[in-house]
Each structure stands twice: as structure tokens, then as C-alpha cells.
Amino acid sequence: MPIATTLTPNPTAANTLPSPLTFDLLPPLHSLLSRLLLPNNPTDSSTPSPDTITPISPKGIGAAASVVTNEIQKARMAVREMPGVEMSLEEQTHVIEELEEEFRRLDGVLEGIRRAAREMIRGQQGGDGDGDVMVES
Numbered sequence: 001m002p003i004a005t006t007l008t009p010n011p012t013a014a015n016t017l018p019s020p021l022t023f024d025l026l027p028p029l030h031s032l033l034s035r036l037l038l039p040n041n042p043t044d045s046s047t048p049s050p051d052t053i054t055p056i057s058p059k060g061i062g063a064a065a066s067v068v069t070n071e072i073q074k075a076r077m078a079v080r081e082m083p084g085v086e087m088s089l090e091e092q093t094h095v096i097e098e099l100e101e102e103f104r105r106l107d108g109v110l111e112g113i114r115r116a117a118r119e120m121i122r123g124q125q126g127g128d129g130d131g132d133v134m135v136e137s
Contacts, residue, residue: 018078025075028068032056035064 031053038055056064079085084092 017082022078023075025068025071028071032064032068036061 034053035056038053084095087095
């Protein structure tokens with residue numbers, strides 16, 4: 001059974017996948033939680049460096065959490081745009097079965113080519129069939 005044309009491999013599909021960093025939500029979440037756990041009154045009165053994590057005041061929780069919320073929304077949008085996401089589980093299973101069938105068919109074709117190459121090489125060597133000829137698979 002031929003595979004539907006919508007399932008034909010797209011050479012640019014790999015280029016359209018989102019970056020793995022799109023789904024890396026742990027760093028912003030860790031930063032937010034770290035700031036929530038800090039006391040609101042820092043004991044050190046010196047000027048903090050740019051690398052210092054500052055605590056969040058109750059008024060700033062919403063704004064700080066919006067960074068994480070925006071990252072989650074970006075990840076959701078990226079998933080929605082990925083190919084095949086709209087397919088049901090049954091459709092995906094059917095496509096996988098078709099692709100596995102196509103793989104088995106092509107594997108059989110490849111084995112036939114290997115066999116023909118072995119026979120051709122043996123024929124050129126006089127047909128002694130000593131088995132020291134190897135055709136890579």
C-alpha cells in the first residue's frame with residue numbers, strides 16, 4: 001500500500017523543527033524559584049553585582065512569572081506547528097505501520113542487490129565460491 005503524499009519525507013522538515021532550547025524551561029523556572037526563596041531583606045547592604053540574584057517582592061511576582069509563562073507559550077506554539085501533531089494516535093500508528101512495511105520492502109530490495117553482487121563477483125572469479133569475497137551491507 002503506497003504512503004499518502006502528505007507523508008512523503010520533506011527534506012526541509014528537519015530545518016523547520018524548533019530548537020531544543022525552545023523547550024528548555026528549567027533555567028527560567030529555576031531562576032524564578034531561586035528568587036522566591038531568597039529573603040526580601042538582604043543582609044548584605046553592598047551594591048549587588050549584575051550576576052547576583054535579587055529577591056522578588058510580592059508586587060513583582062506576576063511580572064517575574066510572566067517570563068516563565070511566555071516561555072511555556074512559545075513552547076506550546078512550537079509544538080502546534082510541528083508536522084503530524086494534528087494526527088490522531090490511530091493515524092500515527094497507521095503511518096508507522098506503512099513506513100515499517102516500506103522499510104521491510106526496501107530491505108528486501110537491498111538484500112537482492114547484495115545477492116546479485118555476490119553472484120556477479122563469484123562469476124568474475126571463476127565461480128570457485130571460496131567465500132573470501134565480502135560485499136558490505
